[in-house]
Amino acid sequence: MNLAEQPDSLSAVAIDHPLQSHPQTRPTLLCLSHLRWGFVYQRPQHVMSRLAQDYDVIFFEEPVFDDHATPHLDHSQPAPGIEVVVPRLAHGLSEEQVADAQRALLDELLQSRGAGELLLWYLTPMSLAFTDHLKGAVTIFDCMDELSAFRGAPPRLVDMERQLMTRADVVFTGGYSLWEAKQRQHDNAHPVPSSVDIEHFAAARQGLPEPADQAAIATPRLGFFGVIDERFDIDLVAQLAAQRPDWQIVLIGPVVKIDPATLPRLPNIHYLGGKRYEELPAYLAGWDVALMPFAINESTRFISPTKTPEYLAGGCPVVSTPIHDVIRGYGQSGAVTIADTASAFVAAIEAALGQKGSADFLRSADAALDGMSWDKTSRFMKEQIECLR
Structure with a gap:
């Protein structure tokens, strides 16, 4: 069983x-x-x-x-x-x-x-x-x-x-x-x-004091937390930042097994480094859309990202690349949008902006998390x- x-x-x-x-x-x-x-x-x-x-x-x-x-x-x-x-x-x-x-x-x-x-x-x-x-x-x-x-x-x-x-x-x-x-x-x-620890991340729905290193970043904010490694689609993030310089991309997490010099450096991309688990809801509370910009390669073929339910528990709409387990688990949820190109990512984020905190979105997110x-x-x-x- x-x-x-x-x-x-x-x-x-x-x-x-x-x-x-x-x-x-x-x-x-x-x-x-x-x-x-x-x-x-x-x-x-x-x-x-x-x-x-x-x-x-x-x-x-x-x-x-x-x-x-x-x-x-x-x-x-x-x-x-x-x-x-x-x-x-x-x-x-x-x-x-x-x-x-x-x-x-x-x-x-x-x-x-x-x-x-x-x-x-x-x-x-x-x-x-x-x-x-x-x-x-x-x-x-x-x-x-x-x-x-x-x-x-x-x-x-x-x-x-x-x-x-x-x-x-x-x-x-x-x-x-x-x-x-x-x-x-x-x-x-x-x-x-x-x-997911729903109670832990649900604190982000209530609004939390803004972390000092995020407070000065303009809005709208698109966020990611997790390990930044070979599974991270560097080119996608670079294209997203270049196409929409008015959007601020907040990236939280350690850089592992890739050269930090290869990461895109644009004024609207903000690398805040690793944070403690206890701090993550406060950052999530300040985002408008959560990102899962995973590359589609051998290292992501079988992944089932923990951050999907964590983002949803925090009340944040999610845009993800087509990771198989994300599609299977959340593709029809109405709370997660799948996008396979940079232009599709931009369109999905545009549609997701403004959803955060809405009754319809929160119902969809909670239904996706039911029993977890x-x-x-x-x-x-x-x-x-x-x-x-």
Whole structure:
């Protein structure tokens, strides 16, 4: 049973009244991540924070390399029940030495904790290099993206994912397009699109104090928040800004894996850098239209952007390029417009300006968000794990 097939009654169950747990000591959930907990607050943080109510979560990140470092682990606790662990290793180690060092550090950590039942949650198949000896009561692969299509993907990633598919007891995918591809490789795969914290972003509908770095920017404002990387359509943004110099484009988020010098620099494009998750509603409150200018390429073929429901929860009309899962999930909603060229983007934005805050738009946005929540998503994931324990 996939997430879309959950009975309506399930959505009424609160996350703080979980499924019946086993009576013994809480299991340790080891989450092996290629993403930093403190980078961008997204699916892993939402899910792990909720699962931490029932499991002791160790969020094990990729290593940081220092000059002459003695191998050790840095520990932090960013949220209740979450222990973030970062290996620190010396520069110059071979790939095999890096794997061996992480294996030794992780084994020592698990032994020191006296971990009993172990659940293995993989966000990246590459972590198999130092965990293939571990035997989890349940092995989970949360396949959020087609990582092999991303710029700089390790050559071994495809083979490692094939191995992980063989070992995994359950596979979750970040959207329906990705599930259509992965369900042919695993007989217990479920589409689990990213969800939204509606209450958090709905604060933008009420009007919030203007952030200082956005307050001086003229209107109308078109906004984007998220990672700016190879999935971002630089040319589209440049054309949009050039065609309508009276529109102000506000871009929020870190620039990753692309040269910042390649980004368009026009007077009406404003790069405000990364912001904390808590700050995003205040920026969203000041936008007239939210943008999803994703390039159409291999790295976006299977994406299911989290920002779609976040923008809608904030009461902001959305214009997006034709991402398959956006079309499938929101194309007929009346709250999201799909545009495939710069001229179509301009026309769609012109139509969307003035919709924000209208009763008709808010009804459409709320209908598109009906039943969505990270609580429900996390509850579904936990249910699949508990069925396998």
